[in-house]
Amino acid sequence: MRSRNVIEMHLVNRMQAFGWPLVGLAIALAVVLGVGALIGSQAPEARAEMYDGMQWNGAIFALLGALLGYGFTSMAQFFPLALGLGLTRREFAAGLSLVFVGNAAAYSVLITIGKTIESATDGFGLWIRFFDVFYTSTGAPWQTLVQTFLLILGALFLGAAITAAFLRFGQLFLWVAGTVLALIGLVVLAGVLLFDGFGRLLLDFFTMGWGPWMVVIAAIGLASAGAWLLLVRRTQVS
Numbered sequence: 194m195r196s197r198n199v200i201e202m203h204l205v206n207r208m209q210a211f212g213w214p215l216v217g218l219a220i221a222l223a224v225v226l227g228v229g230a231l232i233g234s235q236a237p238e239a240r241a242e243m244y245d246g247m248q249w250n251g252a253i254f255a256l257l258g259a260l261l262g263y264g265f266t267s268m269a270q271f272f273p274l275a276l277g278l279g280l281t282r283r284e285f286a287a288g289l290s291l292v293f294v295g296n297a298a299a300y301s302v303l304i305t306i307g308k309t310i311e312s313a314t315d316g317f318g319l320w321i322r323f324f325d326v327f328y329t330s331t332g333a334p335w336q337t338l339v340q341t342f343l344l345i346l347g348a349l350f351l352g353a354a355i356t357a358a359f360l361r362f363g364q365l366f367l368w369v370a371g372t373v374l375a376l377i378g379l380v381v382l383a384g385v386l387l388f389d390g391f392g393r394l395l396l397d398f399f400t401m402g403w404g405p406w407m408v409v410i411a412a413i414g415l416a417s418a419g420a421w422l423l424l425v426r427r428t429q430v431s
Contacts, residue, residue, distance in 0.1 A: 199288025264352020
């Protein structure tokens, strides 16, 4: 199938394909290691507090954010090019899905290996957390593999869906999406301030177990993928 052409198209610019995400990852890791080296000269209590607190460290989003942007680029740059080269929308969708699954699999393995080494060496000897954090699971390595795969795949499809919606509806989509997000924020804030027990309910939701969270992440990913597939069939490009 000509879906292979879509895969090759994404690999022409190697820096865009995997270079910049890895550069961002390396820079973020270097910063965290620098913080660890700085705090490492302090008392053991300070190192222990840092190690515990770093489970909420969001430096790993240097990679996840870059991959979300990769989802944007795939639709904004490669979708019009693929149609111009004569590929069908179905061929593009099949090829891009394989690209996204491959990226999610490769990076989730990378993060899992990093987390395993980090845990075995007490944070690379500096008592830091970069891979072994809440967002990638602080549980067993297989949990990290599953969680990061779902997160990355969901982020890629979400980025592609957002760009497809923008290509289909233009600035109207941005205004509507921004308004909906603002209204959701206001509703949540009003619930916390005005209704007893709402804050506790919200806290229970965000602190639910690993399994239910995986269902939520998978549902968001499936919804994003479904919206993207629907929009790919209807999006017009100039």
